Amino acid sequence: MTTISRPAERSQLYLTKITTRDLNVWYGEKQALFSVNLDIERNRVTSLIGPSGCGKSTYLRCLNRMNDVIEGCRVEGKIALDGDDVHGEDVDPVQLRARVGMVFQKPNPFPKSVWENVAYGPRIHGLATGRAELDEIVTTSLERAGLFAEVKDRLDDPGTGLSGGQQQRLCIARAIAVQPDVILMDEPCSALDPIATARIEELMEELRARYTIVIVTHSMQQAARVSQRTAFFHLGAVVEEGETGKLFTDPREERTRDYITGRFG
Amino acid sequence: MTSGGVHSGEAARRRLRKRHAAERRFRLYGLAAIGLALGALVTLLGTVVVRGLPAFFGYEVTLDLHLDAARLDPQGGRRPGDLGRGDYGRVVKDALRALFPEVKGRRERRRLHALVSSGAAFDLRERVLAEPDLVGSTIALAVPLSDDADLFFKGGVDAEAAEADRRLSDAQITWLRALQSEGRVARRFWTRFFRAGDSREPELAGIWGALVGSLWTLGVTLLLSFPLGVAAAVYLEEFAPKGRLTDFIEVNINNLAAVPSIVFGLLGLAVFLNLSGLPRSAPLVGGLVLALMTLPTVIIASRSSIMAVPPGIREAAMGIGASPIQVVGHHVLPLALPGILTGTILGMARALGETAPLLMIGMVAFIVDVPTGPTAPATVLPVQVYLWADSPERAFVAKTSGAILVLLAFLVAMNLAAVLLRSRFERRW
Ligand SMILES: Nc1ncnc2c1ncn2[C@@H]1O[C@H](COP(=O)(O)OP(=O)(O)OP(=O)(O)O)[C@@H](O)[C@H]1O
Ligand SMILES: [Mg+2]
Numbered sequence: 105m106t107t108i109s110r111p112a113e114r115s116q117l118y119l120t121k122i123t124t125r126d127l128n129v130w131y132g133e134k135q136a137l138f139s140v141n142l143d144i145e146r147n148r149v150t151s152l153i154g155p156s157g158c159g160k161s162t163y164l165r166c167l168n169r170m171n172d173v174i175e176g177c178r179v180e181g182k183i184a185l186d187g188d189d190v191h192g193e194d195v196d197p198v199q200l201r202a203r204v205g206m207v208f209q210k211p212n213p214f215p216k217s218v219w220e221n222v223a224y225g226p227r228i229h230g231l232a233t234g235r236a237e238l239d240e241i242v243t244t245s246l247e248r249a250g251l252f253a254e255v256k257d258r259l260d261d262p263g264t265g266l267s268g269g270q271q272q273r274l275c276i277a278r279a280i281a282v283q284p285d286v287i288l289m290d291e292p293c294s295a296l297d298p299i300a301t302a303r304i305e306e307l308m309e310e311l312r313a314r315y316t317i318v319i320v321t322h323s324m325q326q327a328a329r330v331s332q333r334t335a336f337f338h339l340g341a342v343v344e345e346g347e348t349g350k351l352f353t354d355p356r357e358e359r360t361r362d363y364i365t366g367r368f369g
Numbered sequence: 370m371t372s373g374g375v376h377s378g379e380a381a382r383r384r385l386r387k388r389h390a391a392e393r394r395f396r397l398y399g400l401a402a403i404g405l406a407l408g409a410l411v412t413l414l415g416t417v418v419v420r421g422l423p424a425f426f427g428y429e430v431t432l433d434l435h436l437d438a439a440r441l442d443p444q445g446g447r448r449p450g451d452l453g454r455g456d457y458g459r460v461v462k463d464a465l466r467a468l469f470p471e472v473k474g475r476r477e478r479r480r481l482h483a484l485v486s487s488g489a490a491f492d493l494r495e496r497v498l499a500e501p502d503l504v505g506s507t508i509a510l511a512v513p514l515s516d517d518a519d520l521f522f523k524g525g526v527d528a529e530a531a532e533a534d535r536r537l538s539d540a541q542i543t544w545l546r547a548l549q550s551e552g553r554v555a556r557r558f559w560t561r562f563f564r565a566g567d568s569r570e571p572e573l574a575g576i577w578g579a580l581v582g583s584l585w586t587l588g589v590t591l592l593l594s595f596p597l598g599v600a601a602a603v604y605l606e607e608f609a610p611k612g613r614l615t616d617f618i619e620v621n622i623n624n625l626a627a628v629p630s631i632v633f634g635l636l637g638l639a640v641f642l643n644l645s646g647l648p649r650s651a652p653l654v655g656g657l658v659l660a661l662m663t664l665p666t667v668i669i670a671s672r673s674s675i676m677a678v679p680p681g682i683r684e685a686a687m688g689i690g691a692s693p694i695q696v697v698g699h700h701v702l703p704l705a706l707p708g709i710l711t712g713t714i715l716g717m718a719r720a721l722g723e724t725a726p727l728l729m730i731g732m733v734a735f736i737v738d739v740p741t742g743p744t745a746p747a748t749v750l751p752v753q754v755y756l757w758a759d760s761p762e763r764a765f766v767a768k769t770s771g772a773i774l775v776l777l778a779f780l781v782a783m784n785l786a787a788v789l790l791r792s793r794f795e796r797r798w
Contacts (some may be wrong), residue, residue: 159484168688170684170687170688173687175610178425179410198690198691198692199690200690201687201688201689201690202689202690204691205688206684206689207688208681208684208685208688210681212679212681212682212684212685214682214685214686214700215682215704224689224699225690225693227691228689228690228691228692228695228699229690275685278685278689279688279689281689282689282690291438
């Protein structure tokens with residue numbers, strides 16, 4: 105971990121990146137989130153835990169407005185990214201998703217080459233002029249995702265031909281290639297073996313120096329290992345949130361304690 | 370395994386034998402079905418090939434034609450206008466008569482002339498117009514025999530039958546044999562069949578006109594139904610709000626795919642010809658009608674292959690900030706394209722073989738000229754097959770099968786193009 109010396113940097117580091125106020129989400133008639141209030145802090149990893157169906161993915165998908173495209177999904181409440189309402193009239197969801205990247209539960213590389221996978225985002229956002237600059241972005245993104253050494257000789261091979269863990273890191277490289285502020289990860293390790301998982305957890309630790317990370321996980325250990333803050337969801341509401349160490353050792357709520365000790369799920 | 374279990378012992382073995390027997394039976398049924406289908410296909414193709422091959426060959430007779438300047442160019446200027454009006458038929462007849470000077474009397478001479486196709490005069494004129502200097506000299510030119518004479522050399526005339534029962538008289542047969550023994554008759558690959566448009570004379574009739582007509586018609590069909598169909602499918606799958614209206618549209622598209630094709634012909638007659646005043650017998654109108662017919666097929670195939678694109682790909686693209694159009698254009702369509710192409714080619718194949726709707730808009734007319742554009746009068750391959758099958762001349766039997774062979778070759782070429790395109794677009798991973 106980087107040690108923080110200067111006060112200016114410190115205040116910058118713990119600034120709130122995303123604020124959520126009174127967020128309600130419906131899928132048709134069914135309400136999935138109930139008045140969620142949650143702050144996501146800059147350059148830290150926040151993990152969302154909770155039993156299946158409690159609305160973690162729904163909340164995550166609100167942050168980059170991926171719910172917009174779901175038929176019948178209605179979102180009410182305020183989400184602000186750096187103080188600006190993401191539902192504001194002048195906010196283009198497409199642009200928002202460039203700032204708030206996402207890594208999905210199942211690795212989903214495009215059926216194109218490794219290079220194309222990473223270069224696609226910068227290209228559509230016009231972040232590079234010319235092939236050389238793109239090459240540069242691809243290389244650094246793959247390096248930051250800890251994948252470059254493994255794929256540097258097979259950049260033209262299909263991304264779908266990599267192993268599961270490599271594919272997930274490719275997806276992370278693809279997400280960071282567009283230089284987002286925030287990376288959302290929805291159970292990024294659930295399809296991976298322990299070694300690949302450890303690799304990605306290390307990666308998150310490195311990445312949080314530059315990005316704000318929100319991760320959904322079912323593994324309490326993983327949440328404890330990778331995150332500085334944790335929010336516990338239950339039945340569509342945030343039951344408790346706080347510093348990870350505190351929440352896992354000394355939770356305020358009964359339900360939180362039951363969940364993290366495995367007494368219900 | 371315990372000896373007392375339900376999965377061992379005599380009863381279990383009997384059940385197993387029964388299951389295996391059922392599986393074997395099922396495989397046999399499948400093999401029998403495939404065998405039957407293959408047998409039918411081979412019989413069909415075999416018949417068409419055996420019947421159609423003679424259409425690709427024909428007999429020509431070489432005549433010594435004296436290009437009499439008095440007959441061909443009375444003005445003597447060798448101008449194309451004058452040369453074009455020359456009496457070439459006379460020259461051909463003279464050449465025949467010179468070969469058989471003993472033939473006297475109008476009727477006998479008429480019979481002699483009937484051995485050579487009326488196309489001989491046209492061939493000769495073409496030759497002279499190309500080389501005006503030939504006038505005055507004598508040239509040897511191979512000209513087509515008439516359909517009856519051609520049939521005689523192909524073995525289609527029974528010389529033993531009573532004279533009244535055949536299309537050639539005894540005298541005509543004698544002349545033909547004489548021509549053959551002089552070495553003037555030769556069997557040729559009948560390029561005319563692939564070069565010419567339709568004709569009342571079987572030996573002059575060709576498939577090229579109908580082939581070009583089919584090309585224009587299908588071109589119009591493809592140009593309309595492919596982009597429209599894909600656009601409609603993309604909109605319905607990716608952008609349209611789900612609801613009553615979308616469901617209604619979907620049901621109607623499915624229904625349209627099942628509408629008998631002649632109904633589309635009637636629609637074309639009412640809308641394109643009577644209302645819009647587009648030309649009759651034109652590939653443009655035929656293409657429009659067939660596009661209407663093909664559109665539902667393309668839409669349905671495109672929708673199902675768009676639907677089959679993994680949702681993860683869409684999410685991935687959206688997640689890094691691709692706009693809806695970019696998601697579709699960069700990811701969904703390329704992945705769906707092989708399926709879309711398959712559907713399109715199925716629709717086009719059906720359109721290629723379609724006759725009924727084209728009859729309604731006048732593409733059944735007898736058209737000699739090879740169509741020069743989408744608005745020129747034209748016919749198409751299946752209509753040509755129908756027209757020839759309907760003709761009384763015996764030589765058209767072979768032409769009909771020959772036309773079917775060309776139609777099948779067209780179809781195979783189309784499918785091959787589709788396979789090539791598909792393999793180009795198909796992801797190797
Ligand atoms: N597209 C959708 N349409 C309708 N209902 C949905 C949709 N997506 C989620 N839901 C419902 O919303 C609720 C919350 O779902 P969500 O996916 O957010 O849960 P989750 O916490 O991510 O669960 P898991 O841990 O299993 O991924 C669930 O009851 C689910 O059935
Ligand atoms: Mg989830």
